[in-house]
Amino acid sequence: MSQSASTMGNEKIGSSRRKFLKSAVTLAGATIGYTWLKSSQILIFAAEPKDETLPWYGIAIDIEKCIGCGSCAKACKNENDVPKEPFFFRNWVEQYTVKNDGTVDIVSPNGGIDGFVQRVPDEDIFKSFFLPKMCNHCAKSPCEQVCPVGATFLSPEGVVLVDEKYCIGCRYCVQACPYGCRFIHPVKKVANKCTLCYHRLKKNLAPACMEVCPTGARMYGNLRDKQGPLVKFLKEHTTQVLRPNLNTGAKLYYNALSSEAR
Amino acid sequence: MEPQYQNLYDILANSQGYIFPNEIDLQWGILIVVYPFITGLVAGAFILASLERVFKVKILKPTYQIALLTALSFLLVATMPLISHLSQPQRAYEIMITPHSSSAMAIFGFVYLWYLAVVLLLEIWFDYRHSMVVWSNEKKGVMKWVYKILTLGVSDISPQALKWDRKLGYIITVVGIPSAFILHGYVGFIFGSIKANPWWSTPLMPIIFLFSAMVSGISLVLLVYMIISYFRKKTIDLNVLDAIGKYLFFVLILDFTLEALDQIHRIYVAEESFEIIKLLVSGKLYLTLFISQGLVGTLIPLITLAFLQFYKHKIKVRKTMYFIVGILVLIGVYSMRWNVVIGGQLFSKSFSGFTSFKLGLIGLDGTLMAAFWLILPIGILTFLLWLLPPWKMVDEEE
Numbered sequence: 051m052s053q054s055a056s057t058m059g060n061e062k063i064g065s066s067r068r069k070f071l072k073s074a075v076t077l078a079g080a081t082i083g084y085t086w087l088k089s090s091q092i093l094i095f096a097a098e099p100k101d102e103t104l105p106w107y108g109i110a111i112d113i114e115k116c117i118g119c120g121s122c123a124k125a126c127k128n129e130n131d132v133p134k135e136p137f138f139f140r141n142w143v144e145q146y147t148v149k150n151d152g153t154v155d156i157v158s159p160n161g162g163i164d165g166f167v168q169r170v171p172d173e174d175i176f177k178s179f180f181l182p183k184m185c186n187h188c189a190k191s192p193c194e195q196v197c198p199v200g201a202t203f204l205s206p207e208g209v210v211l212v213d214e215k216y217c218i219g220c221r222y223c224v225q226a227c228p229y230g231c232r233f234i235h236p237v238k239k240v241a242n243k244c245t246l247c248y249h250r251l252k253k254n255l256a257p258a259c260m261e262v263c264p265t266g267a268r269m270y271g272n273l274r275d276k277q278g279p280l281v282k283f284l285k286e287h288t289t290q291v292l293r294p295n296l297n298t299g300a301k302l303y304y305n306a307l308s309s310e311a312r
Numbered sequence: 313m314e315p316q317y318q319n320l321y322d323i324l325a326n327s328q329g330y331i332f333p334n335e336i337d338l339q340w341g342i343l344i345v346v347y348p349f350i351t352g353l354v355a356g357a358f359i360l361a362s363l364e365r366v367f368k369v370k371i372l373k374p375t376y377q378i379a380l381l382t383a384l385s386f387l388l389v390a391t392m393p394l395i396s397h398l399s400q401p402q403r404a405y406e407i408m409i410t411p412h413s414s415s416a417m418a419i420f421g422f423v424y425l426w427y428l429a430v431v432l433l434l435e436i437w438f439d440y441r442h443s444m445v446v447w448s449n450e451k452k453g454v455m456k457w458v459y460k461i462l463t464l465g466v467s468d469i470s471p472q473a474l475k476w477d478r479k480l481g482y483i484i485t486v487v488g489i490p491s492a493f494i495l496h497g498y499v500g501f502i503f504g505s506i507k508a509n510p511w512w513s514t515p516l517m518p519i520i521f522l523f524s525a526m527v528s529g530i531s532l533v534l535l536v537y538m539i540i541s542y543f544r545k546k547t548i549d550l551n552v553l554d555a556i557g558k559y560l561f562f563v564l565i566l567d568f569t570l571e572a573l574d575q576i577h578r579i580y581v582a583e584e585s586f587e588i589i590k591l592l593v594s595g596k597l598y599l600t601l602f603i604s605q606g607l608v609g610t611l612i613p614l615i616t617l618a619f620l621q622f623y624k625h626k627i628k629v630r631k632t633m634y635f636i637v638g639i640l641v642l643i644g645v646y647s648m649r650w651n652v653v654i655g656g657q658l659f660s661k662s663f664s665g666f667t668s669f670k671l672g673l674i675g676l677d678g679t680l681m682a683a684f685w686l687i688l689p690i691g692i693l694t695f696l697l698w699l700l701p702p703w704k705m706v707d708e709e710e
Binding site: 135136137138139142144154155156157158161183192195196197198199200216217218219220221222224225226227228229230231232233234236239240296312 | 314
């Protein structure tokens, strides 16, 4: 073809066409590349807060203040219509007892709702603490990532929620949560989990578990508000999230988290 | 106490150590064991068929159509265990309409449809078109029309048209091989990508699933070929068995090596989860992992197949040995699926305890249901072999 172009004296046009084609292909490639890159960024940082006017919620739990009364777990069940059987919890408390021989005894009878009895004799105890558990509302939540229909989603305020009318009940999210925070609601037959009492937050009320905590061991707040109480707490305490190695972007920060905690 | 929770109270009473309270209820039961087993059979059978077609392994010709029809029969059922395990099966279509792009599971519908519609159905259609046209001319009554409909009205059997059939069929097989790899490798990825579960989370998972799929599919075709020959009162061609046996032997070695590598790596790096996994494999999974999968499903078949490479004497003994190897390998691969799916849910993500699994007999997630989904494809295969008998196909000169 180039030969015929040159014999017709169209070499210049031919080369400019080539140039045009080249730049068109480059442009298309760059666009596709950029779109791909952009979408993969979205995939990785799906949780990056978009709306600056909304709060970006985080939670802090002060292990030193928790007395293991289980009020939080009980209030959660009442507030959120969670079945009372001891297999379904949005919120529960564990009792860790590290023994002198190095072994760790962990219990959570009925999620701690009925309180705890120390079953390890005093002389064998190295240390003991309570560890309240709830959804970590991860910014890069594995449960949200794996949901095949997008029924689980991250609200603009950073709360991981489930659309009950949309969930197909495949249970993949339950498998994907490293913290064991999800279950299939035995009556609704869909995935269920802590919503940080989203219905209460919308009315400027604290989540039920925080409302009832007698020692103020739990707090929630806006991570964007640098002067706010949550950020202040995080600044003044040495906090840690559970399973940091999994890079879930957990937003539940524990003060005084012991290395045995999982 | 409500009776629906009795089962969970029993499991709670039998749990060991500490498990998160939500973990008492095991999420994926026997249907999710059956699902990767069935898709594995599909992928494996197809790959064996493509050996004949693409790599021109002429000796496998008698198994070519059998392998394709076997793959189709199982593929038609593959989604059923998945859908019937959903808590909201009536919403299953959402996965196709609004797939969530970051979910490994969301892509299954598309991979499945691609494989079913574009690869298997088209390939079988091109392969059988000539015969179906001839059959529609020969038969009388309803069957005449059935074959006529199956040809989709394309009745041209000129040498030129048949050449195109072969050409397009070949292209589809070439496309089909990576598709089969994707279909099953992807099933492995569903498990391998769950970082919360150390028993699943390994990049080797898709490859392990793929090779175990090939092992199981090859064994199934071997068995189907032998059983069909028995019912048709035809002599089993030992050369065919030897050829399949040789492939089975090599793929089984690869499969065993990969799985061993996975375990050796686990043992050597001994990460946070090592202690609980050690307890898992030496306790709750001992029978299904070491005995059923390792000894019965892998080592005995490997040794037997190695022996059959040299032992060329009594024909009857060799046939029997191939038959037994086929069954053992299927048991082994089924156990492998069990060990992955159930095994991965038996230990707590707190790495501090175990729940237990109580397999029911009846109900949507029971043994009978699982058995039904495994037997149904055999029924479909019998029907397809009656409708499209490979041994009655019109001979084509290539």
